[in-house]
Amino acid sequence: MLRQIEGKIRNAFVLAVVATILFVPTKRASPVDDVNTTTLPTLTDNGYQTACGPIACFVAMRLMGVDCSLDTIITKCDWKEGELTTLQSMQDTFADFEKEIVSMPIRVSPQELVDYLESGNYVAVLPIRKRSGEVNHAVCAIGYEEGNVIAVDYPELTQKYSLDKLCDIWDGPVLLVSRSYHGWFTRNLKWLVLPILSVLIFITIKVRGY
Structure with missing residues (x-):
């Protein structure tokens, strides 16, 4: 069970990184x-x-x-x-x-x-x-x-x-x-926080589910 939780946490972390890369603007509008x-x-x-x-x-x-x-x-x-x-x-x-x-x-x-x-x-x-x-x-x-x-x-x-x-x-x-x-x-703090916060909530729900 512990390994399953660790696996979900690891997957959630990867998801947070990907979400941050996708949603944080890297280049401003012209x-x-x-x-x-x-x-x-x-x-x-x-x-x-x-x-x-x-x-x-x-x-x-x-x-x-x-x-x-x-x-x-x-x-x-x-x-x-x-x-x-x-x-x-x-x-x-x-x-x-x-x-x-x-x-x-x-x-x-x-x-x-x-x-x-x-x-x-x-x-x-x-x-x-x-x-x-x-x-x-x-x-x-x-x-x-x-x-x-x-x-x-x-x-x-x-x-x-x-x-x-x-x-x-x-x-x-x-x-x-x-x-x-x-x-x-x-200016981009919200885009950094939201994906990470969402993943933390996801982890909490999954862990409590066990």
């Missing part, structure tokens, strides 16, 4: 699918229309599931009207949310950027040139579709850049942003 007026509320004119760096950070964090306000990000970036927000300032802002997201400043090729975006696990803040010979703007790249990098130049929402066009306005530096393991675990 950020491109998340760009809508609910995720990104209308940008009110508080003098922030030129705060492209903080706005790009705000878009990245909202698409990674961080509950934050634009006012908060504006303050944390120490933005001042007429001044550019540096990548370092934006990275420091992301660091304040390290339990939920991870940011990584790197230099990549256009194809490497595409690879990151196509994984569905990253968005990227890009410093670009907008109608200027110098870097003077920032956008949040969120995906790659039909040969174009999809970026949010909020509040204009999605813009499409071919790789050739992107090379004309961007030199390679990027802040890659993804969800942290802590944030992933917190």
